[in-house]
Amino acid sequence: MKQQYKTDGPESPDGTLWWHLKLTPGTKWQPYGGEKRLAAYLYFEAEVGDRFTMRELREGLGTDGVADDAEQLNRRLRALRPDDWIIRSYKDDHSLPPNTYRLEAVGTRVWLGERNPRDKVSKLTEKVVIERDGRRCVVCGVGAGEEYPGEPGSFARMTIGHRVPGARRGGASPDDLQTECAHHNEAARDVLPDPEDFDEVLPAVRALKRAELRDVRNWMAAGRRSRSKLDLAYDRVLKLRPSEKERMLEAIDDIIGDE
Structure with a gap:
């Protein structure tokens, strides 16, 4: 103590x-x-x-x-x-x-030495938030297991952070939490501005074209930006073992060679 x-x-x-x-x-x-x-x-x-x-x-x-x-x-x-x-x-x-x-x-x-207790977010809540956010960092968009651009050998690990850095996480609902990579967790991004609110974001949304608005609406309804079959396949191969990635590279080379 x-x-x-x-x-x-x-x-x-x-x-x-x-x-x-x-x-x-x-x-x-x-x-x-x-x-x-x-x-x-x-x-x-x-x-x-x-x-x-x-x-x-x-x-x-x-x-x-x-x-x-x-x-x-x-x-x-x-x-x-x-x-x-x-x-x-x-x-x-x-x-x-x-x-x-x-x-x-x-x-x-x-x-x-007087501090308020820091309750931990439950494992179930963590899972709900990470799955909701598509297993991707809401700050920079990097996915779990992906290599950081410009940082060879540095792979993203997902964690949970509060939307407002420094706020208490204990007992928070999924609506107050978000998925963040280790580079952008709430401690690291604490020097950045707090998240914007509705009135701050609305003017930028109003400036979009109708087709762009439809895309934004669809992404919001789905809870994430739509990802193509190519994106989804890449997400999956990233999670393979190193030896399996080598086999996958060979398999892709064989498929391309057959075209």
């Missing part, structure tokens, strides 16, 4: 401000997470309703006048969502300037 620190103040056991820690107290090598530092800084240095920028956050987390240079701090902010922290950005509220955030609710004291 992780150590629980009994303190309500801004200083850690050794007197260092929680948001200036680099290593977890009591250890010589374990890094002190960015989520914990962010939560502590906002808890003690900000009020609900306050606005702040990423630059201001980095300056606050920095020491000796040097701003913190940790990567993907915006992802760390999102990762606080399951612990009841509500932090809006200009992507959530267009009244906010770009790169500006607003603290709307303070959550659990994650810097003290």
Whole structure:
């Protein structure tokens, strides 16, 4: 069990401000997470309703006048969502300037080891979502077992992610989940904008031609973009054992030679 620190103040056991820690107290090598530092800084240095920028956050987390240079701090902010922290950005509220955030609710004291439970999505739900999405990543379209373009020897593995990165997955319905490859799971894509809503997408749909609209409608009704017999055959041969793929190549060569 992780150590629980009994303190309500801004200083850690050794007197260092929680948001200036680099290593977890009591250890010589374990890094002190960015989520914990962010939560502590906002808890003690900000009020609900306050606005702040990423630059201001980095300056606050920095020491000796040097701003913190940790990567993907915006992802760390999102990762606080399951612990009841509500932090809006200009992507959530267009009244906010770009790169500006607003603290709307303070959550659990994650810097003290307090975290909400993370329930896992059931295997049945995972299967339903993956089959619904055609065993393909909804972010980039790569299929299970396919080789990533430009990355020889790197094959896609499907997983489940939340439509909104950082949101709690426990108890979520299939409507809140989607199939993602390992390259684009919710942790990796957390730096990207949240999914668009109906009103944002409708203008682009209205601009399509009637024939294109019919295709989109048919794909939506089927739950996936239609794939030809060629696509389906390729999906199947990709799942063969290496030795069977060699046999399939020889068989195809024989068939082509007979034409």
